[in-house]
Amino acid sequence: MFTGIVEEIGTVRSVTDLGDSVRMTIAAPRVLEDARLGDSIAVNGVCLTVAERTADTFDADLMKITLDNSNLGALNTGSRVNLERALAAGERLGGHIMQGHVDGTAGLRSRTPSEHWDVLRFDLPADLSPYLVTRGSIALNGTSLTIAGLGEDWFEVSLIPTTLAETTHGDLEVGETVNLEVDVLGKYVERMLRHGVAPGVADGAGGGAVATGGPVPGTAGTAG
Template sequence: MFTGIIESIGTIRDMQPKGGDMRLTIATGKLDMSDVALGDSIAVNGVCLTAVALDSGSFSADVSRETLSLTSLGHLARGSKVNLEKALTLQTRLGGHLVSGHVDGLGEVISRHDDARSVRFSIRAPAQLAKYIAAKGSITMDGTSLTVNKVEGSTFELNIVPHTLSETIIADYRSGTAVNLEVDVIARYLERLLLGDNAAEMTPHSGAITEAFLAEHGFMK
């Protein structure tokens, strides 16, 4: 688990194909690696990866074909900048929100514009994630815990303050940038709980919660 508070901007040092997968080597920048051991988890642009090799200024992690195809890690190149966060501990301040490091889908930056010292971004999420995104709710974008300012359909807006711009890769986003999105885990559990006893009968092809479902089961009047 993670908090969505980025600890360092890292740099992709090397990308080595290995048996159809990819081994990434990432220079960790200012990230404190003194308490990291082999097998520990580090979030890279919001994707939970396992450290398989370490030195004082970098680590390596294996990335599966599925992860490369479903996240923005497949778009990286040598020299790409990435957000880094070590896994939380029981002593960690939960400054953001609970983040699993399991990406739900790829979003796309639609626009950006300055707003005083902040920058406002408009992001388009995959249609299937729209129901989990709420105004003033939390969302994780490339590993960064953020508050949603406005939602319209599958598009939502974020206001990024100067500190976040300086401490993450968000400052480099432009129209068309692909971003990893993870919705608030509470929304996912709530959806499942609303199914009640019907949860055991739901399949990936049986559909999600609809207004008709809520009305049928007494959640709407």
């Protein structure tokens, strides 16, 4: 699990084509302070596994499904990426719960600068539209952000100077794409409603949860 609080901007050192996969080497001294082989690191919001490491770099293997469904396939030597270590138990949850499982990509439609922040408008994939709500959370390239505006085929985020300086969003240009992960809670709620399953309720005795199994009002008990 991750929280979308970017710890460091890393730099791609090399990209090696292995035919059906890619091995990527990323320079990132801070996130490697306590990293071990097999640990998870979010790279532009994609959960990757540390396969090899040196004092200031780590290698990760990217399968075809990762390359096809994220913007990592477009990275080259010198590309900058947002990095975050997996959440440690007992740490503050500064952003929102993220899995590092990208749902799709979104293109930057426009960028409107102001004196103290920038407003970025992105294309909204139609299949992900139901999961976005105004003032809700969205992960873009691994950064936990708040949806400031929402239309039928677009959404906006407002970025403060800290976000612009400490993530790759400060360099993002119109036409470029970002990895998008919607709030996982919304996906679970949508699935329960679609299958007519009401959320569990406390049983009052053992403190557990009991699923009602009945239809949610308004769903007519339909299953998709």
